[in-house]
Amino acid sequence: MSTRFSKYTAWKMIQSTLIHIFLMSVTLTCLFPLLWMFRCSFMTNDTVFVDQGLIPHHLDFSNFASAWTKGNFGVYFINSVIYTVSVVFGIVLISSLAAYAFSRLKFPGKNILFYLFVAAMMIPLPGSFVALFVLMTKLHLINTRLGYILCMINVGLSMSILLLKTFFDKMPHDLEDAARIDGCSKIGIWLHMALPFARPAIAVIVIFNSLNVWNEYILAFLLLGDSNLMPLQRGLVVFQGANSTDYPVLMAGLTMAAVPIIMVYLFMQKYIVKGLSSGEVIG
């Protein structure tokens, strides 16, 4: 009996060690490229090709300064922040108004409109950017912040409306009725009851759309030719095209683009896992 038991525990231990080796090797493959990027951002053009150690002998912080000023990354970074904040604010405002109406208010054509939004989420439109470019040229919104912001609001809208509507559907009716009897207007109920109630869903929307806007490239490439309007992702490619050999400064720029998003992710991962597993969010 006892030999069988120890055999069993031994087998368990071997098994769990093998599993950890497997998981650790994947972990290493995930993290090592990022560490390498981080490491190279502290080196100079002379040492980056020579010093092969993981931790550089001499840390050089000047790359971040020269990326920020000479590489124009300061402008790109601030642009990215402007775009992310205004797009996410726009999406939350517009989608929560619409989702509340789809869930609670009555008006003709409601169901048809809602299904249109859902269908828009399901049908992938990989090439619609050609027609979008034509439209933006007509509207004189090429090379404007407003044009890019409006396009990006549209990208996140359907998914956010769907997610918020399913959330509002779960809101108890009697609370609303009480507020209405007390003379609260519809917009008042939306502001004081629906929005606070939907806070967890709004958190999911804010995080997913922030990631999406911060990381967006195609529309920025298409719509923004002026380097003073470009977000970070576009700026990185422009910089690499112009200074293909200045790797340390490029790595500093990449670090600037990657670190904020990793930080947001680490602090907000509870919501990310929730959003992924509940809503089947399409990213």
Added chain:
Amino acid sequence: MNEKLRTAAIAKDNFQNFLFVLPAVIIFCIFYVYPFLNMIFLSFHEWIGIGPMHFIGLKNYTELMGDHIWWNSIGHAAYITLIALTFQNALAFALALACDREIRMKRFYRVVFFIPPVLSEVVVGLIWNWILNPEMQNGQHIGLLNSFLYHSGFPQLVHNWLGDPQTALTTIAIVNSWKGFGWGFIIMLAGLQTIDKQLYEAARIDGAGRWKAFIHVTIPMMLPVLAVVMILTILGCMQVFVLIIAMVNEGLVNHTDVPVTCIFSAMQNTNRFGYACAEAVIFGIILVTLSFLTKKVTDRFKQA
């Protein structure tokens, strides 16, 4: 009189309610519906982006049918997708199974595996472009991978991974899988955790071993989740573009062309807006068909 007042009040109420969805509807119509319809309209025309348009019927489409560069690009995207569907999703499933048990550092693994997916394609592409750098300086390989291969005793494996047409696409597909497996992992792990543990208990009592329980409990219960992951993988990978731009610049155009690259180059390099729209329409139809077929096939398995 009362009736009239009531209908007027209802109409006013309806109008007020409609105002809630109005901003969303306006943006949706201008930036989604109109470009969508205009894309179909333009695909029947010849237009250089400015000046008069010429209606040419289906000529863009007939030309597209014989366009080798276009069909090759579909093939390239399909190859990247196939590697993602097999290698990447198998890895994601194996990792999810490994984490779906009492194991130490489960949270740590879950956090780490989702880091590549939150990074942008530009960041991932440029980091790997640097790691895969084929050049040499002062007799040293400056790319990390080649340097590693050289120093760890495999100098014959040193290679220009992105510069050689034979390996470029596979290299891109592997980096794409590196970036993407965390998505599948998180969704599959969430799916595994919803499976009722009593089902495994019942299977054990019926005399089923680990393997049998896996085949008869885990797989059938996971089919809907696997279908979602597969559809997301297909849609995501077929549209891969930015990663390739970041990894190869303009260097190897014809060997790493994907459909989105073709649409862009028809529009920007040759100013053929109508042709670009025809490509976009065909590509959209292909994507919808592929995800529909995936859904059908997994539904069939579910019934069996």
